[in-house]
Amino acid sequence: MSNKKPLPIGTDIFEKLINDKSYYVDKTGLIEYLKEKKGDVNLFTRPRRFGKTLNMTMLYEFFRIGGNPKLFNGLKISKNKVLCEEWQNKFPTIFMTLKGVEGNNFESARLHLMGLVLDAILSFRDLSNSEKLNDEEKEIYKKLKDIEKYDKEKQNDLITKSLRFLSELIYKHYGKKTVFIIDEYDVPLDKAENNGYFNEMISLIRGMFNNAFKTNPYLEMAILTGCLRISKESIFTGMNNFQVFSVADELANDYFGFTEEEVKEMFDYYDISARLDDAKKWYDGYRIGNKDVYCPWDIILFCSDLREKIDIFPRAYWANTSGNSIVRKMLENADDSIKQELEELVAGGVISKKIKQELTYQDLYKTNENIWSVLFCTGYLTSVGRTSSTDFQLRIPNREIRILYEQQIMEWLKESFREKQPLLNNLYDGLYEGDAEKVEKALTEILAQSISVRDSMARKDYKENFYQGLLIGLLTPNNKGLVVESNRESGDGYPDLILYTRNYSIGIIIELKYAESPKKFQEALDEGMKQIENNRYIKIFDDEDAYVVRKFVIACYKKRCRVAIK
Numbered sequence: 001m002s003n004k005k006p007l008p009i010g011t012d013i014f015e016k017l018i019n020d021k022s023y024y025v026d027k028t029g030l031i032e033y034l035k036e037k038k039g040d041v042n043l044f045t046r047p048r049r050f051g052k053t054l055n056m057t058m059l060y061e062f063f064r065i066g067g068n069p070k071l072f073n074g075l076k077i078s079k080n081k082v083l084c085e086e087w088q089n090k091f092p093t094i095f096m097t098l099k100g101v102e103g104n105n106f107e108s109a110r111l112h113l114m115g116l117v118l119d120a121i122l123s124f125r126d127l128s129n130s131e132k133l134n135d136e137e138k139e140i141y142k143k144l145k146d147i148e149k150y151d152k153e154k155q156n157d158l159i160t161k162s163l164r165f166l167s168e169l170i171y172k173h174y175g176k177k178t179v180f181i182i183d184e185y186d187v188p189l190d191k192a193e194n195n196g197y198f199n200e201m202i203s204l205i206r207g208m209f210n211n212a213f214k215t216n217p218y219l220e221m222a223i224l225t226g227c228l229r230i231s232k233e234s235i236f237t238g239m240n241n242f243q244v245f246s247v248a249d250e251l252a253n254d255y256f257g258f259t260e261e262e263v264k265e266m267f268d269y270y271d272i273s274a275r276l277d278d279a280k281k282w283y284d285g286y287r288i289g290n291k292d293v294y295c296p297w298d299i300i301l302f303c304s305d306l307r308e309k310i311d312i313f314p315r316a317y318w319a320n321t322s323g324n325s326i327v328r329k330m331l332e333n334a335d336d337s338i339k340q341e342l343e344e345l346v347a348g349g350v351i352s353k354k355i356k357q358e359l360t361y362q363d364l365y366k367t368n369e370n371i372w373s374v375l376f377c378t379g380y381l382t383s384v385g386r387t388s389s390t391d392f393q394l395r396i397p398n399r400e401i402r403i404l405y406e407q408q409i410m411e412w413l414k415e416s417f418r419e420k421q422p423l424l425n426n427l428y429d430g431l432y433e434g435d436a437e438k439v440e441k442a443l444t445e446i447l448a449q450s451i452s453v454r455d456s457m458a459r460k461d462y463k464e465n466f467y468q469g470l471l472i473g474l475l476t477p478n479n480k481g482l483v484v485e486s487n488r489e490s491g492d493g494y495p496d497l498i499l500y501t502r503n504y505s506i507g508i509i510i511e512l513k514y515a516e517s518p519k520k521f522q523e524a525l526d527e528g529m530k531q532i533e534n535n536r537y538i539k540i541f542d543d544e545d546a547y548v549v550r551k552f553v554i555a556c557y558k559k560r561c562r563v564a565i566k
Helices: 014-019 029-037 052-063 081-087 106-122 125-129 135-145 152-174 187-195 198-213 260-269 273-283 296-308 325-332 336-346 370-377 399-416 418-433 436-449 460-475 518-534 537-541
Strands: 041-045 093-097 178-183 219-226 242-245 286-288 291-294 351-354 382-386 391-395 482-486 497-501 506-514 548-557 560-565
Touching: 014 052, 029 052, 029 081, 052 093, 052 178, 052 219, 093 106, 093 152, 106 135, 106 152, 106 187, 106 198, 125 135, 125 152, 135 152, 152 178, 152 198, 187 198, 198 219, 260 273, 260 291, 260 296, 273 291, 273 296, 273 399, 286 382, 291 296, 325 370, 336 351, 336 399, 351 370, 370 391, 399 460, 418 436, 418 460, 418 482, 418 506, 436 548, 436 560, 460 482, 460 497, 460 506, 460 548, 506 518, 506 537, 518 537, 518 548, 518 560, 537 548
Parallel strands: 041 219, 041 242, 093 178, 178 219, 506 548
Antiparallel strands: 286 291, 351 391, 382 391, 482 497, 497 506, 548 560
């Protein structure tokens, strides 16, 4: 393992990744694409954790005057000698990532933004003594550099005009137009909407972008990234030089995210190809235009885990990172019809929806139907086809994201059953006491009264996952002090659920099966019990002789179930 390149875990700075000799999935083809297809202003919208910041820092190192060309030795772009001669390290470049522009109030966020603007200004200190600037132009630079000394009104005026002024001064000094690279442009607006100062923040951001990118004769090119494609009318007013590459577009669709070939090459390099199927089930499924891609964050972390233990069970890395507040808010406010369609998605189904490619934060919550556009743009849903420019067939990308939905649906279930606690108590008692009949009766009644399981389109494994998620939600927490774990390794496999008391008295194995019809309940129960025995699932309890081990199989069909115990 020591002779392999380190994995770039948590590294989104291109220069550091290359200098550390970390494994790099070469995305420098994006430079050639920009050369061929670029507009004056180019926006790439992709879900979080899809390598946006790494790509932006890569572009920064390639374009900026004073950059190190050796960083690109051996990479794809280095083979294009003509392009490198024309573009590499030839442009004054301003890089800003707005992902940290947030705060509980506008003043806090405004100060963050002003700090980024000041960093950009100070990165061109040579302008202070430039012989190519006259005294008036040097005074303008001094005002920009001293932005913190002014009152708030003057500061805001300078924030909105700073990038435009700076690009003009840069042109006078270098004789070159400026490349702007703005990462996560929509994060300040997301945070502002969530914390109640949206109007103030959008006024500031709109002013800054319009001055820098609209009819600016000193602009060479701007590249922006974000999760949502915010309406031009709300932030990019009047920009006719604006080009968008969204998750629905077939253009530039393999420069963010890992392709099948790139994942296979990485797994081959680290000698973990035996787990490619698991990687595909858990972390593939995102469709950018007509290209299937994996989430880079997941693949890198899964590779790291597999290098430590080749048979480790996949984890929900992406779902456990900081979430999009808009998505959480919309899921929490979903009405019954939305919840039913989410249930269908969790069961493996596909739904047809109109997707709005452009959104405004002011209109985001006016209709619940906007939830589908947000979930699609942020990676919680992906397309499996479309019948028009706006009509998409949507599904959950993979097992990892399904876990997130299951957790939310379980929250809804818990709320609906707060007044039905006796039913849950009967379920807990039945499991604790080893009473299959009590478990079956309680669970059947719960299924009858709970959410609508519209699973006619679902595959069998999706259905079993749905009921597994249902039980996890119902059993966590419980009044018996049972610890609940799912898919924990035991024996020669991974039982669906393991429950145990911390005082080593009771251990419970639960295997979930889906019966294709009521006539196949017994067949499903027999299959589940055989799986428990053959895979030695009870081995996890071997070291504690005090455990009384109960082996349950629960077979479900729509809103009915049968339970067996041994």
